[in-house]
Amino acid sequence: FRACSMSRVFFYFFEILKYILPETMPSYKLTYFDTQGFAEVSRQLFALSDTPFEDNRLPREEWPEYQKCTPFGKMPVLEVDGQKLPQSFAIARFLARKFGFAGKTEWEQAWVDALGDQFKDYLNAFLPFFRVAFGTATGDLEAMKKSDGEPIRDNFFGILEKQAKDNGSTGFLVGSSLTWIDLIVADHMGVVEYHLPHFLDGFPEVQRVRRNVIETPKIKEWLEKRPERPY
Amino acid sequence: IFSFSSQKSHHFSRLSAMSVYKLFYFDIRGRGEVVRQTLALAGIPFEDIRLPRPADGPQWAEFKSKTPFGQMPVLEVDGKQIPQAFAISRFIASQHGLAGATAFEAAWVDAIADQWKDFHTEFSKFLFVKLGFREGNEKLLKAEHGIPSLDNFFPLIEKQLKETGSGFLVGDSVTWVDLLIAEAVQVISTAEPDFLDAFPEVLKHEQKIHAIPLIKKWIENRPEQRR
Numbered sequence: 001f002r003a004c005s006m007s008r009v010f011f012y013f014f015e016i017l018k019y020i021l022p023e024t025m026p027s028y029k030l031t032y033f034d035t036q037g038f039a040e041v042s043r044q045l046f047a048l049s050d051t052p053f054e055d056n057r058l059p060r061e062e063w064p065e066y067q068k069c070t071p072f073g074k075m076p077v078l079e080v081d082g083q084k085l086p087q088s089f090a091i092a093r094f095l096a097r098k099f100g101f102a103g104k105t106e107w108e109q110a111w112v113d114a115l116g117d118q119f120k121d122y123l124n125a126f127l128p129f130f131r132v133a134f135g136t137a138t139g140d141l142e143a144m145k146k147s148d149g150e151p152i153r154d155n156f157f158g159i160l161e162k163q164a165k166d167n168g169s170t171g172f173l174v175g176s177s178l179t180w181i182d183l184i185v186a187d188h189m190g191v192v193e194y195h196l197p198h199f200l201d202g203f204p205e206v207q208r209v210r211r212n213v214i215e216t217p218k219i220k221e222w223l224e225k226r227p228e229r230p231y
Numbered sequence: 232i233f234s235f236s237s238q239k240s241h242h243f244s245r246l247s248a249m250s251v252y253k254l255f256y257f258d259i260r261g262r263g264e265v266v267r268q269t270l271a272l273a274g275i276p277f278e279d280i281r282l283p284r285p286a287d288g289p290q291w292a293e294f295k296s297k298t299p300f301g302q303m304p305v306l307e308v309d310g311k312q313i314p315q316a317f318a319i320s321r322f323i324a325s326q327h328g329l330a331g332a333t334a335f336e337a338a339w340v341d342a343i344a345d346q347w348k349d350f351h352t353e354f355s356k357f358l359f360v361k362l363g364f365r366e367g368n369e370k371l372l373k374a375e376h377g378i379p380s381l382d383n384f385f386p387l388i389e390k391q392l393k394e395t396g397s398g399f400l401v402g403d404s405v406t407w408v409d410l411l412i413a414e415a416v417q418v419i420s421t422a423e424p425d426f427l428d429a430f431p432e433v434l435k436h437e438q439k440i441h442a443i444p445l446i447k448k449w450i451e452n453r454p455e456q457r458r
Contacts, residue, residue, distance in 0.1 A: 072346050072387055080335065090341035094334060106322060107311070113318035118300055124352065159300055 011082030028053035030091075032076040033060070035229045036191065038088035039076040041183045042095055047222035048178065049099035057227070089116055096180040108175045115163065115173060115181045119188070122156035133195045134231060149199075157203045160185060164205035171212030178216065186213035191231045252277035255294065256304040257284060260414070260455055262316045263304040268410040269320045271449040273327035281454070317344055324407040332402050339401045340408045343391065347411060350384035361422050381419075385430045388412060392432040398439050405443060413440035 014027060028046065032039035034057035046053045058066055058075070070077050071086045078084070078091040085091055093113070096102035103109035129149040131137035163173055173181050189200055189210045200207070213219055252270065256263030258281035270277050282290045282303070291303075298305050299314045306312070306319045313319055321341070324330040331337035357377030360367035388400070397403035400412060416437040419426055427433055441450060450456060 072342070073383070083335065085335070085338050085342060087342035087345040089345055090338045093341060094338035097334060106326060107313070109325075110313050110318050110322035113321060114299070114313060114315035117315040117317055120348075155301075163299075 009082075010079070014081035025051075026081050027079075029056055029079040030054065030076055031056040031058055031066070031079070033058060033063070034227065035231055036187060037076075037231065040187050041088070041092045041180055042076065042078065043226070044183045044187070044219060044222060045092065045095040045099055045101060045180060048101060048183075048216070048218050049095075050218070051099065089120070092116075092180045092184075101177075101179050101183075103179050104175050104177070108179075111174045112179045112181045115160075116184065118156065118159065119181070119184055122152065123188075125152045126156075130192075130195075149196075153199070157200065157206060160206045160209075161203045164209055169205055169208065171208050173209055178213065182209055182213050183219075186210040190214075194230065250309050251307075253280055253307040254278070254304060255280045255282065255298075255307070257282055257291070258454065260418070260453075264414050265407065265411045266304050266306065266316050266319050266323075267453070268414065268446055268449055269323050269329065269407045272329060272405070272410065272443070272445050273323055274445065275323065275327075317348075320407045320411075329405065329407050331406055332404065336402045336406075340406045343388075343400055343408045344411055346384065346387065347408075347415065350380050351415070353380035354384075358419070358422060381426065385427065385433055388436075389430045389432045392436055398436065400436070405440065409436070409440050410446070413437045417441070 010027075028051065030039060030042055030046075030053055043053075043055060045051075063075075066075075067073055071084050074086060076088050076091060077086050078094070085094065093102060093116075096112075097109075103112045126149070128137070129139075129141075129144045129152070132139040132141050132144055133149075160173065164171075167173060167175070170176060172178060173185065185206065186209065189206070192199055214223060252275055254263065254266060254270065254277055256266075267277075267279060282288075282294065285291050295301050299312055302314060304316050304319065305314045306322075313322060321330060325337070331340045353376050356367075357369070357372040357375075359365045360369050360372055361377075391400055392398070395401065395403070399405055400409050412433075413436060416427060416433055420434075420437070441447060
């Protein structure tokens with residue numbers, strides 16, 4: 001209850017502030033668990049654009065209470081001047097468009113979106129195996145690697161490898177500058193390689209994209225200061 | 232080279248300044264329907280290319296390697312391809328005032344669509360068995376996946392409709408997610424007539440969206456309606 005009513009207070013506070021000071025930058029608060037997960041791409045967008053935001057990492061025990069105030073019962077939730085927005089990709093796309101990391105033309109934006117949705121489909125298929133690799137589910141890791149992990153990986157990373165190559169091996173998946181799909185892929189690769197070293201060695205173009213992301217100064221800086229979590 | 236059964240709307244000559252749109256999907260509503268309806272509502276003539284199921288012909292096996300992700304739907308605009316139904320729908324909608332009036336509204340359109348996708352991933356475990364696409368224990372799947380996912384998702388849509396008060400899911404005009412949800416409601420209501428009775432706003436919304444003249448006309452003329 002308290003979390004919901006505080007949002008209302010912030011919302012009205014910022015409505016009044018916007019009236020008095022029309023040039024005020026919006027205030028951003030991103031709420032998620034204390035992990036990278038589905039919030040990391042948005043945190044990186046804030047870092048890339050030098051936009052201050054409240055990185056609200058919710059302790060697990062506070063989740064049941066906070067959940068009641070979320071629009072869809074899930075996190076992450078972005079608050080923009082107190083107005084809530086759920087769903088990680090909707091949030092990432094909203095921020096990316098605002099800060100200039102969504103693709104430079106409508107066509108590029110559509111391709112970033114398409115790759116994003118393909119990533120989501122891939123992750124849904126990959127997670128049962130991946131959870132065993134994390135240790136959050138039980139199973140025969142080696143057997144699942146052969147039956148699920150490798151074929152699912154090869155299908156999706158094959159698509160990414162071709163996309164990166166067709167895009168001119170520039171180190172960007174789409175266009176000629178960083179987009180949120182580059183961030184998502186790079187972050188995911190970091191998590192995979194932490195748990196399954198060398199699992200993604202066979203994709204040199206995608207590795208180039210990943211290096212490009214993590215060597216971008218503002219991302220490098222963020223990676224050095226963010227809390228390190230296993231996923 | 233391929234011969235598909237295609238529903239040609241208009242042809243534009245090479246001299247026309249307008250782009251040429253071709254949509255490739257199977258001969259079903261499925262994931263393609265939201266794209267077709269978005270194109271129809273945007274007033275964009277397109278070639279509605281419907282490939283036979285793999286069991287009925289080699290066309291998909293031959294075309295698959297020519298698609299970006301080995302999947303459909305794929306939209307071709309002047310020969311350039313874009314895959315993924317939501318990316319396509321948003322691309323078309325954004326250029327025709329069907330994606331939300333502000334950046335924040337557009338984000339809410341996206342959020343509802345993604346929430347539907349999460350729902351559908353779960354719900355289809357029951358629905359596809361009910362519709363005969365897969366084998367399975369229909370009663371068990373309905374109890375374990377159908378009802379719980381329905382009860383998680385549609386209260387959100389009901390609440391959203393009550394909050395906007397406009398009859399639309401976001402803001403006060405139609406967006407591509409209205410088409411997505413109304414189509415889903417039609418599919419579910421056809422498969423299980425009383426399944427959504429607890430959600431009167433949702434049912435009203437489906438009626439309203441399918442009464443929009445360009446959508447009504449699309450539905451009346453689509454191949455599925457004439458079977």
